[in-house]
Amino acid sequence: MVNRHDTSVELCGVKLDNPVIPASGTFGFGREFAEFYDLDLLGAISVKGTTREARFGNPTPRIAECTSGLINSVGLQNPGIDAVISHELPALRELFHKPIVVNISGFSIEEYVECCAKIDKEKQVEIIEVNVSCPNVHNGGMSFGTSPGSAAAVTEAVKRVTTKPVFIKLSPNVTDIVSIARSCEDAGADGICLINTLLGMRIDTMRRRPVIANKMGGFSGDAIFPVAVRMVYQVATACNIPVMGCGGVSSAADVVEMMMAGATAVQVGAANLRNPYACKEIIETLPDEMDRLGIERLSEIIGVVK
Amino acid sequence: MRLAGDTRSIMRPGQFIDIALEGLFLRRPISVCDYDAESISIIYKVVGRGTRQMSRLQCGDSLDCLVGLGNGFSVETASQRPLLVGGGVGLPPMYNLCKQLVAAGKKPQVVMGFNTAGEVFYRSEFENLGVDVFCATADGSLGVKGFVTDAIGSFELKFDYIYACGPAPMLRALYDRFDIDGEFSFEERMGCGFGACMGCTCKTKYGNKRICVDGPVLKREEIIW
Numbered sequence: 330m331v332n333r334h335d336t337s338v339e340l341c342g343v344k345l346d347n348p349v350i351p352a353s354g355t356f357g358f359g360r361e362f363a364e365f366y367d368l369d370l371l372g373a374i375s376v377k378g379t380t381r382e383a384r385f386g387n388p389t390p391r392i393a394e395c396t397s398g399l400i401n402s403v404g405l406q407n408p409g410i411d412a413v414i415s416h417e418l419p420a421l422r423e424l425f426h427k428p429i430v431v432n433i434s435g436f437s438i439e440e441y442v443e444c445c446a447k448i449d450k451e452k453q454v455e456i457i458e459v460n461v462s463c464p465n466v467h468n469g470g471m472s473f474g475t476s477p478g479s480a481a482a483v484t485e486a487v488k489r490v491t492t493k494p495v496f497i498k499l500s501p502n503v504t505d506i507v508s509i510a511r512s513c514e515d516a517g518a519d520g521i522c523l524i525n526t527l528l529g530m531r532i533d534t535m536r537r538r539p540v541i542a543n544k545m546g547g548f549s550g551d552a553i554f555p556v557a558v559r560m561v562y563q564v565a566t567a568c569n570i571p572v573m574g575c576g577g578v579s580s581a582a583d584v585v586e587m588m589m590a591g592a593t594a595v596q597v598g599a600a601n602l603r604n605p606y607a608c609k610e611i612i613e614t615l616p617d618e619m620d621r622l623g624i625e626r627l628s629e630i631i632g633v634v635k
Numbered sequence: 636m637r638l639a640g641d642t643r644s645i646m647r648p649g650q651f652i653d654i655a656l657e658g659l660f661l662r663r664p665i666s667v668c669d670y671d672a673e674s675i676s677i678i679y680k681v682v683g684r685g686t687r688q689m690s691r692l693q694c695g696d697s698l699d700c701l702v703g704l705g706n707g708f709s710v711e712t713a714s715q716r717p718l719l720v721g722g723g724v725g726l727p728p729m730y731n732l733c734k735q736l737v738a739a740g741k742k743p744q745v746v747m748g749f750n751t752a753g754e755v756f757y758r759s760e761f762e763n764l765g766v767d768v769f770c771a772t773a774d775g776s777l778g779v780k781g782f783v784t785d786a787i788g789s790f791e792l793k794f795d796y797i798y799a800c801g802p803a804p805m806l807r808a809l810y811d812r813f814d815i816d817g818e819f820s821f822e823e824r825m826g827c828g829f830g831a832c833m834g835c836t837c838k839t840k841y842g843n844k845r846i847c848v849d850g851p852v853l854k855r856e857e858i859i860w
Contacts, residue, residue: 354832355831355832356831358832361829361831361848362752363828385836385843386833386836389824389834389836389837390823391824391826391833391834391836392661392826392832392834393824394660394781395660397660398660399660399661399826401832401834403832406833406836431776444725476827544844551681564837599660602661602827602831603655603660603661603662603829605827605829605831623831
């Protein structure tokens with residue numbers, strides 16, 4: 330029997346009631362949003378990017394308004410992997426009973442490996458998302474995600490110490506996203522998540538200086554949606570592993586579009602910051618959007634656009 | 636601007652609302668000047684696109700606001716003779732605070748600082764609460780010429796607790812000049828306004844705090860400049 334509105338999807342064997350996942354860095358560890366709605370409505374949650382050590386992040390201002398979006402340069406503020414395991418995840422588990430995605434960041438391959446090995450032992454975690462947009466401190470600060478070789482090296486190293494599905498979260502700030510995604514797939518990635526933020530900058534023309542203390546930051550929000558759809562499409566058609574689509578999603582129509590481009594699940598990021606109810610509203614309006622487009626099972630539309 | 640709506644989530648003076656505006660991605664955080672069971676007053680200065688748009692709203696228009704954000708000032712901890720200091724658009728949250736302190740039987744004094752006489756607002760509103768109000772203007776066009784610290788000095792004000800909201804240099808000057816307990820309300824560029832994005836974090840002696848939820852009010856003892 331097929332439910333008339335079957336919104337469920339499956340990511341590497343992990344079943345989600347619906348494809349909507351708040352994106353890492355826009356949802357903290359869920360606590361703040363639990364005051365707005367029941368988190369169990371969500372397909373999954375991708376928690377704040379976690380590193381080996383606690384990080385304060387970058388100086389403020391960290392945020393700049395843009396047309397249809399924002400630039401952020403938070404700088405991976407997080408309490409560190411041990412505190413995430415001992416405090417944040419158990420606290421989230423009290424509020425949320427669906428799959429948890431843990432986003433891991435690192436500044437060296439060893440750091441990724443150490444964090445992933447630790448998180449892999451956690452029963453409370455279903456999927457590991459590896460953010461390769463961080464600068465490699467051993468390679469002149471060049472981001473891991475900007476070359477097929479270094480992205481594959483992280484993937485391979487992480488896969489060696491994990492048993493859970495590993496999604497590599499790619500940066501869009503590259504010349505050829507497909508070659509990077511393919512090299513991750515070849516290195517054993519179970520899935521790809523894209524896109525991270527686009528590198529951007531704003532200038533306070535009155536003060537003649539950058540708005541953000543760190544000068545540049547990651548641009549996200551509605552404005553980047555077409556870039557995200559394009560990259561999801563390119564990667565999904567070139568790879569044989571599932572894709573989590575991310576970037577500028579703010580409505581049920583966007584979710585459907587991202588899925589047609591090839592996404593199995595869809596992350597919602599910046600929209601959560603303007604509208605704390607964004608994910609709830611998207612999930613609640615998905616059935617109407619499915620009716621409008623004659624979709625009975627959402628999973629049927631994944632990658633229908635060739 | 637006066638807004639009608641559900642104000643039940645406002646617990647203390649010094650909290651703020653976060654206003655979504657057409658065509659702007661981020662909400663605009665504005666401190667609550669005064670509130671009752673069904674309305675909120677805010678006072679803002681037109682400085683950018685957001686506040687300009689707010690200034691063009693008509694009576695009867697509706698706004699999408701998140702209400703009751705931030706920690707606010709604690710009325711309970713004040714001593715008998717607290718000093719309330721507001722600089723420029725930092726003055727509004729002092730109004731409801733002053734009201735509540737008076738209602739609690741305290742004897743607050745208010746010091747307000749502006750650039751020039753033309754910018755001064757709410758002086759009579761404060762006076763109507765029955766408290767002593769002292770003014771400083773940077774150009775000397777009203778009250779004491781100089782900063783709020785100059786006004787405090789020239790009137791030789793005696794107080795045993797400070798509540799302050801205003802530009803960072805004003806807060807810093809008060810902190811350096813008076814070794815007296817108090818609460819300082821800080822401003823920072825925010826992303827969400829409710830603690831999710833970590834856009835407004837600062838370091839304190841009690842660890843990292845998000846100005847939007849763990850602040851905007853910090854106790855004097857925890858501030859790191």
